[in-house]
Amino acid sequence: MLETQEIRAGRLKTKEFIKEKVAEISQIVGGGVAINALSGGVDSSVVTMLGHMALKDRLKTYFIDNGIMREGEPRQITSVFKKLGVNVEIIDAQDEFFNALKGIIDPEEKREAVTQTFYKKVFGSLVKESKAKYLLQGTILTDIDETVAGIKRQHNVFEQLGIDPQEAFGYKIIEPLAQLRKDGVRKVAEALGLPSSIYNRMPFPGPALSARVIGEATRERIALVRKATSILEEELVSVKAFQYMAILHNDRVTGMRDNKREFGQQVEIRCWDSIDARQARPTQLPFATLEKLASRIVREVPGIVSVTYNITTKPPSTMEAI
Amino acid sequence: MLETQEIRAGRLKTKEFIKEKVAEISQIVGGGVAINALSGGVDSSVVTMLGHMALKDRLKTYFIDNGIMREGEPRQITSVFKKLGVNVEIIDAQDEFFNALKGIIDPEEKREAVTQTFYKKVFGSLVKESKAKYLLQGTILTDIDETVAGIKRQHNVFEQLGIDPQEAFGYKIIEPLAQLRKDGVRKVAEALGLPSSIYNRMPFPGPALSARVIGEATRERIALVRKATSILEEELVSVKAFQYMAILHNDRVTGMRDNKREFGQQVEIRCWDSIDARQARPTQLPFATLEKLASRIVREVPGIVSVTYNITTKPPSTMEAI
Secondary structure, three states: OOOOOOOOHHHOOHHHHHHHHHHHHHHHHOOOOEEEEOOOOHHHHHHHHHHHHHHHHHEEEEEEEOOOOOOOHHHHHHHHHHHOOOOEEEEEOHHHHHHHHOOOOOHHHHHHHHHHHHHHHHHHHHHHHHOOOEEEOOOOHHHHHHOOOOOOHHHHHHHHOOOOOOHHHHOEEEOOOOOOOHHHHHHHHHHOOOOHHHHOOOOOOOOHHHHHEOOOOOHHHHHHHHHHHHHHHHHOOOOOOOEEEEEEEEEEEEEEEOOEEEEEEEEEEEEEEOOOOOOEEEOOOOHHHHHHHHHHHHHHOOOEEEEEEEOOOEOOEOOOOO | OOOOOOOOHHHOOHHHHHHHHHHHHHHHHOOOOEEEEOOOOHHHHHHHHHHHHHHHHHEEEEEEEOOOOOOOHHHHHHHHHHHOOOOEEEEEOHHHHHHHHOOOOOHHHHHHHHHHHHHHHHHHHHHHHHOOOEEEOOOOHHHHHHOOOOOOHHHHHHHHHOOOOOHHHHOEEEOOOOOOOHHHHHHHHHHOOOOHHHHOOOOOOOOHHHHHEOOOOOHHHHHHHHHHHHHHHHHOOOOOOOEEEEEEEEEEEEEEEOOEEEEEEEEEEEEEEOOOOOOEEEOOOOHHHHHHHHHHHHHHOOOEEEEEEEOOOEOOEOOOOO
């Protein structure tokens, strides 16, 4: 479909790349209608901009509010695009996601529930309803590399969307970033005028805050980890780290409040120094920062009586807890 | 029975106190036989020494190996006493304790299981078999203060031991430390020639390592937290802290070993600065120490992929996790 030969970030001419991809999208879609989902990550943000430049109102962009985003995230991201003249529709799908996550404790099943709900249930329905036959996707070369050889990707995408393989002949997937890696995508994002909050956005997992909760990701527990995440992001805003996160544990620990025993919950903080995410070390945050973080979290997040800081390297740890 | 008026550590004359208590024990026991359990804590250690000085071989001292002690602890403690001429018999009761702990997750039930097994099952049987009618106990004034008013303590002890209240009239409890607080007991211990490893021993909970395991305290999980505790005690030997501990969590976290995903376990380290245990702050250990600790634990303790350091103050945290 589109070119798949790698373009290294160092050799990437962003203006030419943008011009070329916009032209390609225009040519493929012709007078048709395209659809895409914006998550706020740099890949889907760049695709949204390229699609918008090529198709204007013939691109329908949806932001799926799955209920497991960070504080205010749906509004923040759609307002970034509004400023750039791109209209993004927020779809409230919180109930669908929390229903799918009900009772799930295993991290892999949790990921699967979020992915399935996104593709089959929510975005799949939007694709069918929209009658758009062109799907813009933010697939990058690293994603393609990571796909196990022998499995046809295009076929899989439709399967994920709950679209019948026979029916699928009518659809076309467009992947304008398939020649780039993350560093290249960031350069294009900057050249497109996207703000640094988008192109320097800290990595955030697909299953969002449900990956930051050990055990069941209920609405209540997501609210707790969301609050802890807000505090963390406020306190570490000036810290240069690869990634930081707050994780709500499932284990109960003893605490004391008003001289009474409280069997409470624990939040773990991770803050990583890393170049490429393959290896990482805990950031040597000052103790004053760690104590401030802990004292705000136990004061502001209901039921939390204990806060820890992860001191392991990757490997054998991973960046995320689950 | 014995005096119960408080003797403050500052006014305590250790030589006189020892002489007086040895005489009291001799007088009460007369030509009879006494029994006591040594845990290695400062209270039971001092009682063992006083009882030994008063009764020599007519005191039977038992060290109950409950299987949830630290590495080598039974041998270490009994050898301290051997050097001082006191013969202590180790009773291997590991099976009894692990059977009692089977399937128990709730921390209070865990404590109860350890206490019940100690008194009713193990020490209770020893008392009955020994035919000793005198029980030496390391009760201190703080223990008495903490006992809810209105409950007769003596009655409770026999109930705990599984000794019938009617039968109990034949028994006598001797509590030589009932007028002292911890600081006073430490002074007496030093005066008795006990080593600093005894009188400056870090606080260690009654339910021992079972209190350092969140979730079920199986033989296997106790072995893991025992190993982590050894590493911690080696690495922090020169650190001046009120108390430090390693805690094995029940929550599973993702790790990587040999490029393969490993759903592993987490160990939490706590190290407290405190004057009187009522309030505490995490010790500001150097990051190099924290990283060394983490790297040794993930390398030397099977299945551990992640290590955290607690950064909360007490309150709202407590010193122990459960």
